[in-house]
Amino acid sequence: MSGLRSAAIRGIGQSAVGRRLGRSGLDLTVEAAGEAIADAGLTPSDIDGIATYPGGGFGAQRGFSGPGAVEVQDAMRLTVDWYTGSGEGPGQLNCLVNACMAVVTGLARNVLVYRTVTEATEQVGGRGAAATNPVVGGPLEWLMPFGSISAVHWLGVVANRYVTQYGLTREQLAQVALTARRNAGLNPKAVYRDPLTLEDYLAARMISTPLCLYDCDVPADGSTAFVVSHADAAADSPNLPVRVEAAGTALRGRPSWDQWASPTRTAMHDAGASLWERTDLTPADVDLAQLYDGFSILTVLWLEAMGFCGEGEAGEFLAGGRRIALDGELPLNTAGGQLSAGRLHGLGLVHEACLQLRGQAGERQVRKRHEVAAVGNGGGPIGGALLLTTGLG
């Protein structure tokens, strides 16, 4: 039983999305927030809570963290009874789960939730930083001094382990990227929309084996925003409220990139397991899925973590791409995912889930029943999952 069931996403918004927009994160956030608040049928004076991931504060990284909750409160002159910006929790979904808890417990009535990145403009990452030979401590002290300096290394190791363990082929893995690109062609805001073929994929340069260029998502600028309200109060909203049926928030193994008992069963599996413990629905009830694709291998693992197939079976599930196509049994990453639509860092996938559930996804709208969506965010040491519904009460 999930107490979050009385929380609802009543408004959604998304700023301009692109490669170097040259706009500030705060500017993009205010744009997305304004859209979400209007979409909810509210005005800024109705907003009494803010939640973001990972927020400003002491560990804030330019381009990655986005503006802190207090910056947005000030820029929009909001009056809030509760706010948080936190990077620790069930992946990027942390901010949405926190908002749900706030409205369920009565700390706030209408929470503005947002995630903003300007990574394309800021070009953060290992390239510039490593050249100055900075000091790393904490978990990264056991990775970066050895040359495991990028997420593509951390996940390349995981992906190769999966390949050697389960025989995942390049053709099977390619389906994640190919499906994303096909869907991105139907998303006017996607960063990459040109057709991508299997031949293109197989010919692309390797970044870190077995992950090639098209297995890696694309840094982008953009902000995604939501208004989370109590389901009772959301009844009069102009758009169909999206109910939060359950959240997967568990952490049961060793949270790191390289110390899990099995590298192919990580935080996302804990999130998936706890999600299904909190609902009477089952994977068979899910109409569409938005599964994190910062790297394609994460989507492979998420398919298993969420129980859409058994361990080691994702390759077969993906083979040919039929099951995960827009008209397949489990339409996947229907806006193009992060691989083709741009790295909005998890929350873009939630935005698309809401659009699909509301039947507002335009050309890429899933035609079959679209009442239950599963979202998985994160990978490695972090993971979170959401089950979103309409129509099931």
Add this chain to the structure above:
Amino acid sequence: MSSTPRGPAAPNAVTAAEEELRGLRFPLPTEPVRFFRPESGIGTAPFWQGASAGELRLARCSACGYFVHPAGPRCPHCGSADLTWEPVSGRGTLFAWTVSLQAFLPGLQPYCVALVQLDEQEDLRLTSQLVDGSVADLRVGLPVEVVFVDAADDLRLPFFRPVRP
């Protein structure tokens, strides 16, 4: 290369993604390796001091004998706070890897990030690099041994190389 949809890859077969790289070698570095510098602070300095002295040292529980990596304040198995730094054999097997081809730093040549399973304990794993080997060597279970390479700032890094019979 096999396209078997399930089941382990054939022993001694490189993965499909690495087939074309079979001849790629990972030489023993001759110039100081420069990535990120370890903090080498409270709780981690003995590891780096050991490496500089040519020893792979890990934290071990004096009460139950469990090796703790990364080192922590207590033994996660028995709760004892009596952890000491002990040299280990430096022998292990290759558990997983990735061949890095993108030059994330100027002039960076391809190299192999390796997750090494140390012989001392079933769950004792260390992220490092495989050197003095080639893509053709890569397989789960490849016996490896530690080799210390010079890094910037007077550090030495415990890398691993295939054990040659």
